[in-house]
Amino acid sequence: MEAAMEGNVSEQAVAGHSEPHTSNRTYVGVAAVLAVLTALEVMVFFLPSLKPVMVPILLVLMAAKFGLVILFFMHLKFDSKVFSFLFAGPLLIAGAVALAVIVLYINYGAGKGG
Amino acid sequence: MSQGEAAALDHEYTTTGQPSRKMLMWAFIGSECMFFGTLITTYLVYHGHNVQGPYPKDLLSVPFISVTTFVLLMSSLMMVLALSAVQRGQKKWTRVYLFLTPFLGMIFLGGQVIEFTHFAHSGLSLSRNLFGSTFFVLTGFHGAHVTVGVIWLLTLWVQSLRGKLGPEHSLTVEIAGLYWHFVDVVWVVLFTVIYLMQGVHT
Numbered sequence: 001m002e003a004a005m006e007g008n009v010s011e012q013a014v015a016g017h018s019e020p021h022t023s024n025r026t027y028v029g030v031a032a033v034l035a036v037l038t039a040l041e042v043m044v045f046f047l048p049s050l051k052p053v054m055v056p057i058l059l060v061l062m063a064a065k066f067g068l069v070i071l072f073f074m075h076l077k078f079d080s081k082v083f084s085f086l087f088a089g090p091l092l093i094a095g096a097v098a099l100a101v102i103v104l105y106i107n108y109g110a111g112k113g114g
Numbered sequence: 115m116s117q118g119e120a121a122a123l124d125h126e127y128t129t130t131g132q133p134s135r136k137m138l139m140w141a142f143i144g145s146e147c148m149f150f151g152t153l154i155t156t157y158l159v160y161h162g163h164n165v166q167g168p169y170p171k172d173l174l175s176v177p178f179i180s181v182t183t184f185v186l187l188m189s190s191l192m193m194v195l196a197l198s199a200v201q202r203g204q205k206k207w208t209r210v211y212l213f214l215t216p217f218l219g220m221i222f223l224g225g226q227v228i229e230f231t232h233f234a235h236s237g238l239s240l241s242r243n244l245f246g247s248t249f250f251v252l253t254g255f256h257g258a259h260v261t262v263g264v265i266w267l268l269t270l271w272v273q274s275l276r277g278k279l280g281p282e283h284s285l286t287v288e289i290a291g292l293y294w295h296f297v298d299v300v301w302v303v304l305f306t307v308i309y310l311m312q313g314v315h316t
Contacts, residue, residue, distance in 0.1 A: 016283050017285060018201060018285045018288050019201060020198055020201045024198055027191060027195060030191075031187065031190070031191035034187050035184060035188075038180065038183060041306065041310055044310075045309075045310045054311075054314075055311060055314055058311060061306075062305075066302050069302065070295075070299060072194075073190050073191075073194050074291075074299075080130070080131075082132055082137070083132070083136070083140045086137070086140040086141055086143075086144050087140060087143060087144055087147070089144060090148050091144070094147045094148045094151025094152075097148075097151065097152070097155070098151050098152075098154065098155040101155050102155065102158060102159060
């Protein structure tokens, strides 16, 4: 019995230990891409010719940066899918509530009889 | 290993096979998504409805905040490098990266202090107009999160200086890192919503 329990525990290795997810080179590469995307965002903000399409471009760049950080720096790309569900579930709820409130405010908000 | 130690170690893992502490941090981060989601939504619906100034375009400086944004992004890089160093048992680099991460966080906070002071001197306050109320609450809560992260990381740095942060503690560093990256990812959204889309109204 005791031997079996020791076997189980040794399979789990040391409780506080975690393995490297990827190489340092990948981390530096992701950081470089994040820096470039940030520079692009600022460029889009200052270019008058891009004003009509500024919002969609900025939202795409923001989503790309968001994705890179959670996938590589927070390791969702390499970790168990349980963590992805724990993060994506509340994020979707927050996004849906935000969208609902914004749509309601635009249609029935201040100055529109609300 | 005694039966008691083995039982204690078993409690470190949930039935999913994942560490309890890491599951807890992800659940907390999920709740934080909803917390910041409500604050960002409030900022967006009130944006452009100020009856008196100062207005966002009078105060927000994109060049200045771009620099502090870059600093926070680089602190995230230092954080993953610190985790990598701990996991590989590189004591010297663990200390270096665990110092640089909160140090860059403090530079970011310094930028926020400069910005808040400038805004206050320009007449913006929590009660001045809708921009003041929503801006200070949103960025203030983010700054409070950064402050908590800085304190947490400094305690880990002190532990590493005392030689108490080896590969067997890498999960502790990973969990602190998850919090720090979340704070960074929230700023990715705030930078776009508050500063870059300042001229867009609902």
